């Protein structure tokens with residue numbers, strides 16, 4: 001183990017005062033709000049239209065390359081399989097032990113990569129992929145033979161040696177030093193571990209038993225030096241989490257010293273994700289307890305040198321994400337916070353999302369049968385999409401500023417979009433005043449600053465500017 005937190009005494013957390021919690025609860029009831037901060041995309045996926053198809057996807061890519069041939073891009077690849085079901089999971093994934101099923105999916109994915117290559121060639125475009133992210137599901141369940149072939153396929157559309165970031169989501173139960181070095185030999189330089197909680201009692205309640213020793217064994221200096229960044233996903237709101245158990249989890253996290261931490265709240269929706277019913281609802285912390293857990297993590301991480309990025313992400317002060325925050329170049333998308341090297345994302349694989357130019361969002365089919373049928377028919381597997389107009393684009397920028405920086409500078413938006421903020425957002429001003437009255441934000445002549453209390457209601461602040469989800 002290296003870096004932050006080592007040799008330091010465990011920090012004394014400022015315990016959330018009863019008054020703070022009462023105030024948060026009072027406002028939560030008033031705004032009917034569950035503390036869950038979203039706005040990954042604007043407008044929200046639920047209003048994207050199923051009228052979009054392969055043709056729109058091809059046109060959007062054509063526009064992208066005719067506007068700017070060397071525009072930096074991110075490629076996201078979704079591998080939606082896991083060998084076991086974690087009960088809290090909200091990802092798009094299928095549990096299977098049938099590796100032949102995984103292989104047949106990969107064959108379709110290779111065809112999708114070929115289709116992209118054919119399209120790029122037809123536009124005489126050499127796409128400037130700067131980052132590739134492999135997510136799921138569990139991409140680490142691929143055997144070396146398939147992984148080798150997969151990387152060769154990726155090389156047909158991307159220059160892996162030139163990537164700033166090549167990341168993979170890693171299941172700690174499926175890894176070893178040898179495996180991490182193998183990934184590195186394939187060009188992977190960033191690892192994201194699904195940790196969630198280190199407490200055995202909590203791990204049993206969510207069907208994901210993985211002792212911290214698994215990570216201690218692999219995250220040694222000789223391995224770490226090969227990777228420019230290591231991320232841990234940690235959850236709050238899981239069954240059986242208590243302030244005491246959670247302090248230990250955060251303490252272990254700090255000792256293991258990841259460069260970035262995504263502090264994700266359990267999104268409990270058992271009607272949609274049926275397997276969540278396998279968690280005992282009575283063991284899930286209530287909203288007050290969840291707030292305490294979140295505060296404990298924030299206070300411990302910040303007092304150990306981590307910089308808070310947006311509502312729920314943290315990075316070491318030396319990490320390039322913290323630098324991007326200082327330089328105001330951070331972006332927020334379906335992969336969390338990124339350094340802003342690119343805006344356009346091409347997603348491949350079932351359920352993946354794409355953002356192409358300022359104007360288009362697309363999402364691929366979730367059901368494997370639909371995804372596979374579409375690609376086999378030589379069509380990009382578009383399930384739904386959205387074409388943003390100029391108002392959507394302005395609102396998205398406002399929401400992103402608030403979501404990332406908890407503040408908004410009116411002059412910046414006015415200069416960027418040639419509008420007069422007060423006039424353009426006349427209706428929204430009244431709602432902002434109400435939020436200011438509740439101490440959620442402060443208004444000045446030239447902007448909005450969200451208060452510490454208001455950070456818990458950032459979803460609500462963003463919603464003021466949401467044309468499709470007015471309060």
Ligand code: SF4
Nearest residue numbers: 082085086089091137
């Ligand atoms: S390993 Fe990840 S994607 Fe798979 S079930 Fe668990 S949380 Fe979901």
